[in-house]
Amino acid sequence: MSDKKMISLTIDGKPVSVPEGTLVIEAARQLGIKIPHYCYHRGLGNPGNCRICACEVEGAPKPIQMSCRTIAAEGMKIHTSSPNARRFQSSSLEFHLDNHPLDCPVCDQSGECKLQDYYMQYGLYESAVREDKLHKGKRIPIGPHVMLDQERCILCTRCTRFTAEVTKTHELGVFGRGHREVVDLAPGRALDNAYSGNVVDICPVGALTDRDFRFKVRVWYLDETESICPGCSRGCSIYVHTNTKRPWHNEGRRVARLKPRENPEVNGFWICDEGRYGHKNLDEHRLGRVMRLKPRPEDLSWSAVLDEVAREIKEGSAAKGAEGLAVVASGMLSNEDWASFNELFVRTLKIKRFLFGPEPDQIGAEDDFLRRKEKAPNLRGGLELGFGREIKSLSWDELAKSIESGQTWGLYVVERDPARAWGTARAKALLERLDFLSFQSPFKGEAGDWAHYRLPATAYVEEEGHFTNFEGKAQKYSKALEPLGLARPDWQIFDDLRSRFMEGEGSSGRREKAGALA
């Protein structure tokens, strides 16, 4: 980058210098000038077929040039909104709208549709077309996640290029010719690759819409928060789109959809379908009450339950030995959670036996693009504190054996469901042998019913924190929603619990902090 020659040019009277080989449209973006475009996408190249990114190059023999096909040259003078450029842009848009059905009121894309946006800016408003609009296929389900509407399509070929260049699966193609050209599936194929949802994001119009999101909520009701996908250890940057203002939409769920957020260092422009639709459970089987479940279910306050948990750990350790207490955790913890986890269980309680490895319940599909097999976002954050290095993870079988032999009398489970690793019947039998089981999680799971104490934690959309991905990049995720019920972030629960073990050790500052947060 730095050894490249810099080129100086003027766009709309503003000087800018860019590295050699930069496209005019990118140089304009650097200046904050937005040139309309459909086919050009930074992740997909520049075929130059939509003809709307026209700009005027002063002094060129043919002054109207496509800014996505023109490479910046020294001394170039570009006008992006001169009368000539504007006229070209308007005429291109007129062609795009020629057979467009204009069903914006029922189109899911409306509100984030480039055709709508540019029509408001460059539209000619009066239709010059006297003929009937050409009818093509509508609402064709082309895959498990994507719905195709050929009438709305403007043939920018972003989707076909995505399947050809990014996933290399070639499901989509352009068929027919002239005004009868359509985007369609290759014969006998379905758009069912692991990244199919991305074609919905890159489609600048409503031709490809999300079947999952279809009619759920209008996009202008949504709020957007920057976050990190918790689906695997890749840690793709995402936007969380939440619907809280109109709770009767989206089937009452607060998270409406996840969208990829551009991050050239991790995920580029894309996310996988697994991560994209991984938000469904965020409002289901959630914990919101602080409870002691045995001998009979009873609601407690946070301070009461933490006092009791601390007392059980102290008494149990004194009577049966501290080595009989094991902790189950996972890479679902944020860096902040891991730090407090480490303080509590390693530094303060001196516990030796931890289970945090992803096998087998947090292992899934993997490929050489984005998906990683560890389906937990932050194993690396634990690794950096020694979990997996100095402290080895038990396997579920080892833990089961130690419970069966009576060696383990107590278990503290954090954001994980033993029933998924052991199976329901075995997990129930094993967990009921324990004298102490504390279950701290956003989700009830199956094991939530067999615990002695059940502590509600926040899900990643309800807290702020950092995940460190497998490459060691710590990335921040922001709070998109309010916690449900009494749920608290894991780190706060660990800190408050730790303050119960700090009696008379000059820990007042720590306790005050915990108290202020309580």
Next chain:
Amino acid sequence: MAMTVRPVERPARTLKEQIFLWEVWIGLVVTFRHLFVNLARHVLRALGLNVEPGAVTIQYPEDPAVLGKRARTRHRLLKREDGSPRCTSCLLCETICPAKCIHITPEESPDPRIEKRAKTFDIDIGLCIFCGDCVEACPVDAIHMDANNVELSSYTREDMIWTMPELLGDVPKLPRALRATRPASGVS
């Protein structure tokens, strides 16, 4: 929400206002002016003279209310020629509604020519401010405010909610228990 408080000074009463008699007298003058002016107008019109008509008292509610031609009254949903609701569930009325009294849930239509339709369409008349923005916003002329119904009171807040069949005129509006508009977000 931040509240703005603007102190308003009370005007002091003068002696003339304090004794009330003068103000009572002014009130009586107004009343009797109306009486005699209207009496004169009715008499003169009865004699065939073309003067302005006198005021008429309507015995509402015994007599029906007389509404202006452009009066915005209770909403009405319109139907297509085949009898299905015109509403395409685009949610523009719901979006524009300043009182947020319109709740629509869309669904897929079984008719292949129709993309989207309303599964439920509820208007909470108790929240409605009768601004008419929903009528303006509708791109398919599916909602009008011309049911000429202004007697919309009920004994419960729930009964102020009008559902789609009622707004379409398919079923009469009867008091009834309300459906839940939102699935309970069960936390345990």
